Amino acid sequence: MAESREHTFTGVRGLNTVREWPHDRPRYVVVLVHGYGEHIGRYEYVADRLVRHGAAVFGLDHMGHGRSAGDRVLIEDFEDVVTDVHTVEERARAEHPGVPVVVIGHSMGGMIAARYAQRYGAGLAALVLSGPVIGDWAVVPALLAFEEPPDIPIDPATLSRDLSVGEAYAADPLVWHGPFKRATLEAFATTLAEIAKGGTFGALPTLWVHGEEDELVPLPGSRGGIEAVRGSDLTERIYRGARHEVFNETNKDEVLDDVIAFIDRALSA
Template structure:
């Protein structure tokens, strides 16, 4: 396994951190889009599952997250994440122009990935995986924080608010929770603007899913409280392609890849990507369609 890290310029010339783990002779690329408040370094279990299968795993830290520059957990517009991801994808494709691409998005990253892939004018991806996803906020997200963020976003958009989220909601594994709490790159606050932008993106998940042309898998723990359970089925039903799968894992919380029972979600992920590695690829990259 070869590991590389570095920086690239996102929109507005913001330096963004990325890292990639690559098999010696990779057969495909997997872009990982991480969630709110975390960073690319928390996906080692995904890396360990996919690189031995012959993939290169590429992951960036979103602006204001991890080792990337920018005000912590702030974004001016949700579409800034999509524009950064497009630049990152171009970098990954330049390194391996002959390889097909798969996309994994977790939590806030599932919002980004779903909107992003749906906005492409042609199918450029072998598969899309949405982990810890949904289309409406769940009980883990305090309604008071959402209300306060909406009130303050237009006046003081960069104001940081406590997220109010209990870290234990991510996993049953106490070591995972402890590492999350003590990780200096993890943020437990959210700016008013980012909170509002995520709330803006949530209902759009349904519309985006209706435009998908890529085989799509949803992976959700049945104890995940980050998104409302009713929205899981609505989102899955909205996915326009016939080749879609909804995997729900008993006894798992928000981060199924970091759960005590992580073996099954990781095996399903590996099998899904391997199966679609052999499918037809449309290699032309369209012009960006982000506002």
């Protein structure tokens, strides 16, 4: 695996940890945006593939996640997270001036990346959304119907057909295994509405990848959200039989081959 290093910076609401997978002379920079309850350390394999393709890779643990500060999984305003991601992009640009930047977001990170593209997309070379929470995510209204969200843990088997992925997730002490916080659910609802009215991605090359059998973020709900924001350059890849984490699926190399081919096309354009 590619070597990595960590540093911290003071984000909007506290100290954030960033992991870098460096490349001495990158063709492009990738900013990885992780999903709910997890951390950027779960993206070692993705980062390794991208580094070998010529990228310098950066990704932070969001506030309240992984090694970053804050109450666990508490996000009161996702605009703050978008701002933190932008700080990471600015550091990446300072280290690699003039190098094109690609943002890749998974699940909740796909929602954050979509909002990021609405705010900062003019500076990006490409955008990749993996199983994005966008459009109609039934989890939010269902849990907000309770005054105190019930503790319904994620079934690790829904992550991937490779059951070792779920086993590692369940045993990972940096993964949150407790209930949603109500304030976080309210922030999800606010951000999904903001994205829906926030405009399209314009000419930004965008790749949407999704597992056909995704039970955590079902495909039909995301499709409506994608249609609302898609610009003039959208590529779609739906993987038959795949579950939520397509970057950790049994066909993950096919998925990452598609991501790399898309990036090559976007950079050549």
